Amino acid sequence: MSETSAGARPEAAPRRLHLRVLRVEEGSGGLTMAFVGYETPEAARVLTGLDIMVARDRAAPLKDNEWYVADLVGLDLTHEGRVVARIRSVLEGGPDPWLEAELPDGRRSLVPFRGEFVGSIDLSAGRVELLAPWLLDP
Numbered sequence: 001m002s003e004t005s006a007g008a009r010p011e012a013a014p015r016r017l018h019l020r021v022l023r024v025e026e027g028s029g030g031l032t033m034a035f036v037g038y039e040t041p042e043a044a045r046v047l048t049g050l051d052i053m054v055a056r057d058r059a060a061p062l063k064d065n066e067w068y069v070a071d072l073v074g075l076d077l078t079h080e081g082r083v084v085a086r087i088r089s090v091l092e093g094g095p096d097p098w099l100e101a102e103l104p105d106g107r108r109s110l111v112p113f114r115g116e117f118v119g120s121i122d123l124s125a126g127r128v129e130l131l132a133p134w135l136l137d138p
Contacts, residue, residue, distance in 0.1 A: 017050075067123055069097065075126050077101050077111070079133040085109070087128065099128075101136060109136045 019035040026032075038044040059068070069090045077085040077099070085101035088108065099111040099118070111117055111130065119129030130136075 017047075019052075065121075067121060071123055072099065072121070072128065075121075075123070075128050077130045078127045079130045083127075084130060084133060085136060103136060107138065111135050 019038070022034040022036050022039060024031055024033050035044070035047075038047060056068075062068070069092075072087050072090055075087050076083045077087060085103045087099050088102045089100040090113070091098040091100060091110070097113040099113055101109050101111050103109065111132075112135075117130070117132045117135060119131045121128050
């Protein structure tokens, strides 16, 4: 972890960086954040493309029928009460994420994470209902 003094302009951001939030402003286009050491748009440009991670205990509380994407990994995909696959990863891209499902025979398939394909999610039971099992067909 490197410290950057206020006003200094870093030339490149390291692969892992601990940032401290200086301010958060809400506007019509969403939230704008400034970090200590990256107060100006020019200084913050080196952070473009980086993922911002927040410790679970500091993340926004979940509402009913909400979950974190990371919580889906490892859950069983079930259809009519039978386990048909396991979620190995969640891929971001396009308008909706994709669930990477591993079938019992080791094959992998992608399931669009959309209401017409995925039903109820029960984190405590470790399962996600698959409404369209044909998506797993070879």
